[in-house]
Amino acid sequence: MSITALAQQSTIHGTVVDANEKPLTHVLVMVADNNLHLYSDSLGHFHFNVAGGATYKMSFSRLGFKPLERVLTVKSAEEHVHVQMKIANNQLSEVQVKDRFADERKQTESMNVEVVSADFIQRNLGGSLMGTLSRLPGIKTIGIGSGQSKPLIRGLGFNRVVVTDKGIKHEGQQWGADHGLELDQFAAGEVELIKGAASFVYGSDAIGGVIDVKPALPPAANATGGFVDLIGKSNNNLLGTSVNVFSRKSNWFFDSRFTYQNYGDYRVPTDTVQVYNYPVTLNNNFLRNTAGRETGLHLNTGYISKNSRSVFYISNVYANSGFFANAHGLEPRRVNTEQYDQSNRDIMLPSQQVNHFKVINRSQLAIGKHLLQADLGYQHNFRQEFSQYVNHGYMPPDYPASMTIPVDLEREFNKKVYSLNLRDKLTLNNHEVTIGFNGEHQDNGISGWGFLVPAFNQTTAGIFAYDKFKLSDKVLLHAALRYDHGKLNTFRYTDWFPTEGENLVRADNLKRNFNSLVWSLGVNYTPNNPFSLKANVGKSFRMPIAKELSANGVNYHYFSYERGNPNLNPEQSYQADLTLAWSTARWNVQLSPFYNYFPNYIYLNPTADLDYLYGAGNQVFNYQESRVSRYGGELQVRYNIASALSVEVLGEYLYAEQLSGDKAGYTLPFSPPPSALFNLTYQPAKAGILISPYLSVDYRITAKQNNIVPPERETPGYHVWNIQAGAKLRAGSRLLNFSLQVQNVLNTRYLNHTSFYRLISLPEAGRNIILSVKVPFGRSNSQ
Known part of the structure; x- marks a missing residue:
């Protein structure tokens, strides 16, 4: 005989709800032992049949809710289950969104x-925006103390480099x-550098390159907030802050934005400086009277829509700083060092004060295939240089009481500028x-009681057409x-x-008119492999x-007498640029x-003449024209050793020669020597509580x-170590950004060939x- 026993059948009924007892649909219900699975209906209900008298392990899961498990022993024909699920608050790791604007900009420009x-x-961060940019190959600065500098691009500077704001x-x-740029580096959102001549778009003065300072992006919609930047420097005891407040x-x-910086005299690694063969001792290595104060006020406001925008930018930048007391004027021996x-x-x-006020309106309108843009600008640059009155040449020994010019106002420059740019980009x-x-x-x-340059006015106008053709x-x-016309009147x-x-x-009245026609041709070749090429001639x-x-x-800063040439012609330049790139994952x-x-x-050009009318036998320099040949280049190599570790080499070389x-x-003044920067950077995604930390070491070798070219002096080579480190630290829902630099780690005594003070062998x-x-x-x- 055989006896078959059938187990009693039971039914499990259940309901799944959320924390507010509202039914949850589409909850996955699984019974592990029986390999059963089903979903809750629109009312949160579910049911299935099982053998009675057994114990079952049940699991419940749904996207956005914490998984739940239940153990149930079936004791009757019908079992009822009530399940409440809780919302899952999952904190995602930091997500970084990167655009390809910089790469695409490089790929679509032949420059x-x-x-x-x-x-x-x-x-x-350096002492100025130009000092900060000098880490890049091909970019150098003419340093003027600790707070100001002028840019050099491939050895060309002054009025051969255009800076746009x-x-x-x-x-x-x-x-x-000795005149720095009145720009607040805290207010710069992004900087674009064009190495090489770009007159076909920017007009006169862009013969050496362009530094385009762009504002920060407008705030995100429905955002209100800001940033507080705090900065301190040990060398000149600088303390500063920049406060940004925005709303949209x-x-x-x-x-x-409001920026304020206050700094003292800066230190150099020497206790004695030779000012034209006269030894000047320094008190505790401080360059006396190089302290300064800087303030910046900025307001950007405007309207943004899908197809148009109009933004006003108002800024006022003010700086008050001293000149190194022992290197100004003709009597460095008369400085009261004790005072x-x-x-x-x-x-x-001696000191200088400069105030630069600026109002700019940028408007854009997209209509069909046209992008119309208009830039209107007004600038007022007011600069004063103060110095104790000392009679030179035939100047009276005592300053006349009848003079309306203040006795300590050596020079004053008052410039007002009105600008208009119009563009139509048609696709x-x-x-x-x-x-x-x-x-x-x-x-x-x-x-002022001193004279170097006469008053003048100048008007320029230019039109251009620029075509990018996708072959x-x-x-x-x-x-x-491009065609340009300019008119200059001196008084x-x-x-x-x-x-x-x-x-x-x-100086006598002078009227000059200038005309110029310039052109440019270029090509970008970007195949589907690691290699790419850009070329430009113009x-x-x-x-x-x-x-x-x-x-x-007399230029008292250079102890020279400078004389202009009213017959000069517009400077012309022919250039060829080539960029070869190779890029892989590493x-x-x-x-x-x-x-x-x-x-x-x-x-x-220095001459054999000496001036005794206005100085003490200073050498006379005349402006002249000469044929010049220049060539060189930059090399950038980066290798990713691992995902968080990389090495980089940045090199540059320039050769310039006067041909007539x-x-x-001879070469040209301020020609930088060859140099190379070796960098090692460690930058993991996270290290403990630190987000995006980095540690970077720079080793710069300069030949x-x-x-x-006289009166320049030969400059010995040098090597300098710099360190950068930083990280972001979460404070609640916000990220604090910390950065630390140690510049000239070993306190190396070296001379910068492009420094304003190189003539007196003043170290950096x-x-x-x-x-x-x-x-x-x-x-x-979020901005």
């Missing part, structure tokens, strides 16, 4: 372009080596055509043509004191400035050679510079520890 982000500026050409007193509804926004050394933070004579099939107009008018007044997915062609200046019985005329120009035409006075290599030829380079004139065979600043913190606040810190 050598570098795009510098705000993060780069934060990580490499929010689309408008920044106009200060850029012709002077859907279309209207404002973005404001200067009482404090390292006071600003005494038509494979063509992207830009047609534009640039116009500018300057009124330049002078005052294929791999080849992009460029062609540009008569007569000495306020007699020389041998008469007041001499230092012609550029530069109008001679008032100083080159009509200067006639390697990134870029080589950028260039060649540059000037038929009539304008330069300041009195200095044939000696023996290729000079000693060890400098820089700490900066960026603290966000508000409902949203």
